[in-house]
Structure formats: C-alpha cells, structure tokens
Amino acid sequence: MPVVIDLEKCGKIAECPGEGLCIKICEQGALIEKEGEIVLVPDNCDDCDLCIQNCPNQAISKE
Amino acid sequence: MSTVCRHGKESRSLTHKNDHCVGCGICVDMCPTEAIRLGPVMPVARGLLEADLININQKECCLCGLCAASCPFDALEFNLNGKNSKELGNYPQWTHNANIDSETCIYCGRCETACPQDAIYLKRVLPTIDELVRGETDIDKDKCIYCGICEEMCPANAIEIEFNQINSNNPQVASNIKIDESKCIYCSICKRVCPESAIKIVCTTCMSQEDIIIPEIEGNIILDDKKCINCGWCQEICPVDAAQVIKPFEGEIFYVDDFECKGDSCHACADVCPCNAISMVDNRSVVNPVFCTLCGACAKACPQKGIVIKRSSMKLKNIKSKSWNDRLGGLLHQASQSK
Structure with missing residues (x-):
C-alpha cells in the first residue's frame, strides 16, 4: 500500500529542511519532483517506509 | 558540536562532539528526561543532509551525565567544574579498547584500507x-x-x-x-x-643470493583512539595478529522472524552502520557480527523494525550508584529496536 502525503504538514520542496528529502531518499522513483511539487507515483512504491521514517515534517504516513 | 551549560553550586556542562558520534542512539535510550533526539542519521550517512546526529533539548536536559557515561564512542563529554567526568573516580568508565602492536606489525596496510573510520595511519619505507x-x-x-x-x-x-x-x-x-x-x-x-x-x-640475482640481504620493511603505524570505534576490522584482517580489539559490548544481532527486508530499495541499515558490518546480499540485509559493535544504529534506522540487538555484557565499569546501575543496565538484555 503506497504512502500518503499530508499536504498541510508537508512544506513542499521550497520549505522542506531537506529540500525535498523524500525525493532524494526514494530510490524507487515513487516520490518525484514535477514543476517544483512533490508527486507520488503509487505504482513505484514498494513499502520500504524509508520516507515515512525520515520526513523532517512527519508529513508522510500510511492510511 | 553543541553544548548545554549551567552554573549553580557547581558548573556542569555537556558537549556533543558530532565528529565522534555514530548516531547509534544509546544516549537517547539512556536520557532520563527524554532530552535527546536522534537527528537525521540516514540522510546524513547518505550525504543528503548536513546535520548533527543528535539534538539535545537544552531545557529538558538535567545535566546528569548519564548520556556521556553511556556513550561508547566518547561523543559526549560531561564536565563538572571544568573537569571531564571520565577523569573523576566516581563516574563510570568504558574499558574497551583497540591496539596495534608495532613490533608485530609487518606494515602490509590491510587494516588501514579496511578501517571504516579511517582511524589507522600507516607509513612504510620500502627497499629500493x-x-x-x-x-x-x-x-x-x-x-x-x-x-x-x-x-x-x-x-x-x-x-x-x-x-x-x-x-x-x-x-x-x-x-x-x-x-x-x-x-x-x-x-x-x-x-x-x-x-x-x-x-x-x-x-646475476640467483647467483648473488647470499649477498642480497633480505630487507626488513620499516614503518610507523598509528591507531587514532579518538576515531576508532572498536569494530574489529583490523583485528580480523591482520595476517600477523598485531591488532587487538576489545569491543564495548558482547551479545548478538539478529533479524526478527517475520522481517520483510526491503533490501536494495532501502539499505538504511548498511548506510548508517559505522562499522561497515552490513551489506545487501540477494536483496536482503546481512550483518557480519565479527565487525559489529552492537551499537544499534541499524536497528534504529530500519523502517521495518526488523533488526534486534541483544547485548549480554558491556565493558562499562565503575558504576557506583544503584540508580545509575539500573539505568545503564538497560543497555543489556533488552532488545534495542527502533522506537
């Protein structure tokens, strides 16, 4: 089951302390940048949960 | 480097030396006031961020010194009236260490190459x-x-x-x-x-064998105690048993039975391991216990909570009070998994 990004908590790339850390961490290409926005590609997510654990804004979770 | 400092009857200060810190989180577990939080250890290990590996909340810290006493890597220094608690007789002392005997060393350089912390310096003079x-x-x-x-x-x-x-x-x-x-x-x-x-x-080399003196390779080898984390690589790799390592903990590291390791897509454990003890084999995390210090950094970094550290003994001696003994004893036997 792919992750969910809480858009209220997420500072987007501009406000993220890691400048889009989740995108850099995800080696599956499930979190990518598109025109300055963080975009989720659910089919690529393999549930490693690395983004959930490392998001500096705790904005990523699973339902 | 960050410092917490207060002055009352006595001056107390706690300093975090980030360059010695491996991000294992032992201090986080030991802190009685939950004043220490683990920093972004995995992103730092991958070079994605630059940040301290722990954060100490100045307001929460009670300057008890338990964290400094428990750190096996000497990354936290606790001072009383300007004196390091490690030099005061009534504070706990770690007795693990590592040593390379230069008399036995043949200056082959294998340890220098293998050392995951670049703590070994070798200089040798080869014959012409x-x-x-x-x-x-x-x-x-x-x-x-x-x-x-x-x-x-x-x-x-x-x-x-x-x-x-x-x-x-x-x-x-x-x-x-x-x-x-x-x-x-x-x-x-x-x-x-x-x-x-x-x-x-x-x-005429073969004819002159008797005139050719077998040269002795001279050199210098230095093990930097401050950088060394006592992982055991040098001891294991040395062909002449010149390196001796006493690790901070004895015990075991294993994976939970129903561990769904994400292997190559995660590899957080291998990235954070300060000992180069973990690698990905067939898309799964595999740890070599020979090189593991049982610090627990991997267990805390694993998003699947699949790694268990079980320590049976430690080289932390001179624990004088019962309350400290109870607290520091928590490093043993409990399965140290991510919180």
Missing part, C-alpha cells in the same frame, strides 16, 4: 629495487636504431630514449638511449625484443 636484484646491462649504441621498442615494452620503465633537439631538426627522432639501473630488474625483455640485438642483459 637495486637492493633486491643484481645484474649488468649494456647497449651497443653503434647497433641501436632508437626504434623505442625496448622502452615501450620495459615492464620496469627503466629504459629512456632521449631526444637531442640540438643535433636533430626533428625532435621526434631519438638520438640516445639509457637504462636506469636503479629501476632495471634484468628481466631481458628488452634484449629479446630488440630487432638489432643491441642490448645485453645479464641477471
């Missing part, structure tokens, strides 16, 4: 080639056509064709040849390849 081989060389310059075949083929780079720009309009045309006897190994490749049979090589 002419101390090890004997022979004679001669080039008949009347025969030599300066084709350069010998120079191109010489495995020791001992032959040099010289271009004399004064005697030649074309500096590409060679006009002299030299064999550097400090480099020549008398292998005779040049002699065999010379189209004009202009080179003579006589190797």
